[in-house]
Amino acid sequence: LNGLIATGYVRDASAARSLGTSALCVDALRARIARAIATALPAGDAATPLLQALAVGDQRGLNEAHWRVLRATGVGHLIAISGLHVGLAGIVGALLVYAFTWLWPRVLLRWPRRVLAAPVALGAAWGYGALAGYGLPTVRTLLMIAVVAWASTRRRGVGGMQTLALALLAVLVFDPLAVLGAGFWLSFAGVALLVYALQAGRGWRAWLAELGLAQAVMALALLPLTVLLFGQASRVGPLANLVAVPLMGFVIVPLTLLASLMLVAGLPGGVAVTRFAAWLMRVQWDLLQHMAAWPWALAWLPWAGAGAFVLACIGVLWMLAPRGVPARLLGLPLLLPLLWPQQQRPVVGEFQAWVLDVGQGSAVLVRTARHALLYDAGPRYRSGFDLGEAAVVPSLQALGVRHLDRLLLGHGDADHAGGAAAVLATYPDTLLQGSEPERTGLPLLPCVRGQRWHWDGIEFSVLHPGIGDAVSGNESSCVLAVRGRGGTLLLSGDIGARSERAVARDWAANNQAGTQPLVLLLAHHGSRFSSSGALLD
Structure with a gap:
């Protein structure tokens, strides 16, 4: 959760009391606008969550399918309320002042137009920023507008880099932990490189040229940071942004804001404007979905150093x-x-293993010269949070795994098999093996003691369970030994002390002690009911 710095709890619930609510509560107004948009559109309209995100920054309706399209096309910054939207609000405020002074020019006898426009533009931007929830890009733009407004009232010129530097300083003073978020680096780096690369032109032709060039500049400028932070880059991003930025920024967003104002104020025509904005959003979303479906739309790039x-x-x-x-x-x-980084693959007869950080769960990648095996897929929680999707798949992609030959699930518990669906969605041609297929709901090949296969000079052998073993749950975990020239890796799943004794006896009978290094991944996450002396000794 962005902006979450600390957590706590209430010791005595009886002492808690409501502090009341206010009719001017910003969060209540945001919720009211979101409900009004949902009410104005047919139930289940695909544009509803997108318009709610644009109007008030409410992204709760966006699911993983939405984010997948946004990542593949590189237009996620348009759905999140960003500097573009806040800047437009400020421009609208300034234009209202210009229209007012055109109708009543006598006002200009006392105050210059830009002095009048500056505070109104700043107020409009800050008002919209409040509805947006003051995300980092929003705050950055608000601070930059504040600097420009101050310079305008003082009749002083201020450069783009100076404005950005002051905004950066203000953000760090009020929120030093902002540097820990990817948005901080992408936001300020993107604007800095725009100021560095673009030169102001005059006339509408120059403005259109700068708009198109800005998309190319952003796509190129943020490429290294995007690869560093996310391990991926959108190949269709420049084209998608070239189409989406003008339509979203200058048509859909203004219509959405106008519709929100009309709906909340109860003005006639609000529903019609909302539905027109929704129609435009659906047209654009269909185009983005089509672009995201291109096989080469999104490139996963292993870390090159x-x-x-x-x-x-x-x-x-x-x-x-x-x-x-x-x-x-x-x-x-x-x-x-x-x-195009050089991939460091093991030579024939050697293997590499990564124990992935998936919290209270298990996921181990084993790679040989030309093959890859994943032992367990990480947990998936009842809340819907899926470590297979959030951690395992990105890790595999970052390590350059283009094809996964085998997914071996130790057993059916959610902390071992919960992320399997996400892994299979990315690697659909993977061979499935494991215990307890009835619990996972997957067509698993059985995992039985005595099974062996060889990849690139590496022997994989199953040590447990046996064919006649009457075991279930943790005790049915598939124990896998991976043996190469440099040593042996033993993956023991969640077996308990009884099964460990059986594995230890089998290991002692079939392996000569002391001939190779042995790396053991402790059973059941190091539980006191496992990791017995029989196996450790």
Whole structure:
């Protein structure tokens, strides 16, 4: 949760009392607008959660399918209320002042137009920022507008970099922990590189050219940071933004805000405006879904190292340098180490293993020279939070796993098999094996002692359970040994002390002690009912 710094609890619930509510409560107004939008549209309308997110920053209706499309097309910044939307609110406020002074020009005898427009634009932007919930991009833009408004009233010029630097300082003073969020770096880096790369032009042709160029600049400028933070990049992002930014920013967002105002005020025509905005949103969303479905839309990029990241940043700065800097295209080759990293795969006879951090659960990746196996898929909780989707799949993608040969589920508990659906959605051709298929609901090949297979000089062998073993639950866990030239890895699932004794006897009978290093992943997460002396000794 963004902005969540600490947690606590109430010791004595009887002492808690309501402090009351206010008719001017911003959160209540946001909820009222969200409900009004939902009421104005037919039940189940695909545009409802998108318009609610645009109007008041309410993203609760957006599901994983929405975010998948937004990631693949690189337009997630348009759904979250960002600097673009807040800036538009400020522009609308300034235009209202300009219209007022055009109708009553005598006002200009006492105050210049820009002095009048500055506080109104700032007030409109801050009002919309309150409805948006003051996210980091919103706060950044509000602070920049405040600096420009202050400079306008003082009749002083202020540069783009100066404005951005003051906004950065203010954010860090009031929220030092903002540096821990990806949005902080993407937000300020993106605006800084826009100021660095673009030059102001005059006339509508220059404005349109700058709009198109801005999308190319943002796609290129944030590429190194996007790969660093997320391990992925949208190939269709520049094209999607070129279409979506004008339609969203200058048509759908203003219509949505106008509809919200009309609905809350009870003005006639509010429902019609809402439905027109929803129709436009559905048209655009259908286009984005089509682009996201392209096989090459989203590129997962394994981490190439700090050196490649630094080279890519230098290349971006070189290519975005102001006019007059020679040979700017020579910065392009500096991006290649980041975009096409060298994969460090084990040689034949050796293997690599990663124990993934999935909290109270299990997920282990084993790679040979040309194959990959995943032992367990991480947990999925009753709340719907899926570590398979949130941690396992991104880790596999970051490690460059393009094909997963086998998914072996130790047994059916949710902390071992809960993330399997997310893994299979990304790697649908994976062979499934494991215990307790009736609990997982998956067509698992049985996991039985004595099974063996070889990949690239590496032996995989199942040590438990046996064919006739009357076991279930934790005791039915599939125990896997991976043996290579450099040592052996033993994955013991959730077996208890009784099964550990059986595995230890079988291991002692079939393996000569002391010939190879042995790495043991403790059974049942190190439970006191497992990891007995029989296995550890």
